Amino acid sequence: xxxxxxxxxxxxxxxxxxxxxxxxxxxxxxxxxxxxxxxxxxxxxxxxxxxxxxxxxxxxxxxxxxxxxxxxxxxxxxxxxxxxxxxxxxxxxxxxxxxx
Numbered sequence: 001x002x003x004x005x006x007x008x009x010x011x012x013x014x015x016x017x018x019x020x021x022x023x024x025x026x027x028x029x030x031x032x033x034x035x036x037x038x039x040x041x042x043x044x045x046x047x048x049x050x051x052x053x054x055x056x057x058x059x060x061x062x063x064x065x066x067x068x069x070x071x072x073x074x075x076x077x078x079x080x081x082x083x084x085x086x087x088x089x090x091x092x093x094x095x096x097x098x099x100x
Contacts (some may be wrong), residue, residue, distance in 0.1 A: 003083035007092045012080065016073045023066035030059045 036042045037052040084092070 001085050001089075004086050004089050005042050006081055006084040007089055007096065009077065009080040009082050011096075012073055012077050016070060016077070019066055019069050019073070023062065027059065030055060032057065060073065 034052060037048060037055065042048075043051070059076055
């Protein structure tokens with residue numbers, strides 16, 4: 001019997017791709033803001049320094065959270081073959097849509 005792409009594996013790969021893309025977008029936005037704040041041209045004073053420190057902590061939180069998500073997805077991927085039989089793929093699709 002011919003094997004087809006495992007829909008669970010494909011969905012996990014897409015989720016991993018999207019999380020990496022979103023995390024990169026957020027990281028770049030926060031890095032730009034951090035750079036702007038550090039230039040001294042945007043906002044000055046103790047409140048500005050405090051806000052920038054908080055921003056740096058948030059950047060690290062985002063990075064750690066996205067790394068944990070990617071790790072969890074990669075662990076799930078390790079348990080999923082990339083290819084399965086057509087009947088197995090159909091069963092996965094039915095289960096995913098609630099038709100099983």
